[in-house]
Amino acid sequence: MGAGLEGIIVGKVITVTSGKGGVGKTTATANLGAALAATGEKVVCVDADIGLRNLDVVLGLENRIVYDLVDVVEGRCRLRQALIRDKRLPELFLIPAAQTRDKSAVSPSDMVRLCNDLRDEHDWILIDSPAGIERGFRNAIAPADVVLVVTNPEVSAVRDADRIIGLVEAEEKGPARLVINRIRPNMVRRGEMLSADDVLELLAVELIGMIPEDENIVTSTNRGMPIVLDGKSRAGQAFRNIARRLRGEDVPFMNMDEESFFGRISRLIRSGG
C-alpha cells in the first residue's frame, strides 16, 4: 500500500510458465530464485500450481510448511506467516501451493493483490506456473512484469510454447522471453535434436537462456538443493547467467558445444576411442 501511494514499485514479478508439463518450470523457478538470492537480493518464490505442489520439495523445504498460498488468500494467516525461509540462503523465501485444494480457490486478482503486497519487501517475486492454459496459468501471469516460457528442443514442447507465447501476448504480458532447457549438444551435433537456433527461428521470440542437459540436476533435486549452488555444474552456470540477465546485465550466451575436460575424456572412454 505504502509503495503504491508513493508510486514506487520495488519488487519485480517474474512468472515462469511453459504450456507443456515436465519441461523444467519448477527447476527453473527454484534455481533462478536461489541464484538471485545468492547475490544478496530478497527473493520470494510462489508456487501457483495449486493441488500439485512441488516447488517445496525441489527447494528442500517440504518439512517446514505450516500455511500455504490459499491460506493467505482466504485470510487464515498473515502473509508473513506463510513465508518459509530457505535453509541455506537467508534472502530466499517460499510461499507453497495448497495441496488439497484446486485452482479455483485463487483468482487472478488475488494473485495481483498478493504480489503487490510482496513487492514492498522483496526485490524479486518468482511465480511457478502450472502447466496448461487454464485458470492456473491465468492466475500465474496476471501479476507478471516479465514472463519466461520454458521449453525443450522437442516438437510437443515447442508447439505448446508457441501457444503460450501467443496467449501471453494476447494478455498484454509480452513479449515473453524463452528458456530452452535440456539441450543435448551431442545429439544436436548429429542432427538428432533441434538446435537452439532452430527453436528460436520457429518461435520467433527473444532468448533469455539455454540450459544443457545435466545429470547433476537429478541428484541435486534428490537432495533438495538448487543446482546453482554447485559451482561446477554447467546447468547451474546457465541458470546463474539467466539471473544476471534478469538483473539487466549483458551476459554472453554459453557455448553449448563446450564440454568440460573430464566430460570429454569420459565420453571418449565410453565410445571406446
Add this chain to the structure above:
Amino acid sequence: MNRFLDRLLGRDPSSAHQAKERMKLVLIHDRTDLTPSALDQLKDELIEVISRYIEIDPAAVDIQVSQEGREQRLIADIPLRSVRRKKVG
C-alpha cells in the same frame, strides 16, 4: 557410414531437420487457426469472386501464409490473363 553418405547427398534428411520442417507448418496452422483444407476452400472462393470482375488463370493462383517474426500474412499471387482486345463491330 551409408547413412552419413545418404545425408550428405540429401537422401536422408536428419530427424532434427524433419522436426523443424514439420513444426513450421504446424505452427502456421496453430497460429492462424486455418487448416490446409480451409485454405484450399478460401482459394477456390477467392478465385470465384475475382473471376466475376477480371479474367484470371485459376491454375496459376498461389495463396500462402507467410511469416515475419510472429506476424502472419496471407499472400496471394494472382496472375491476370492477358486481355485480348475484342474487335469492335
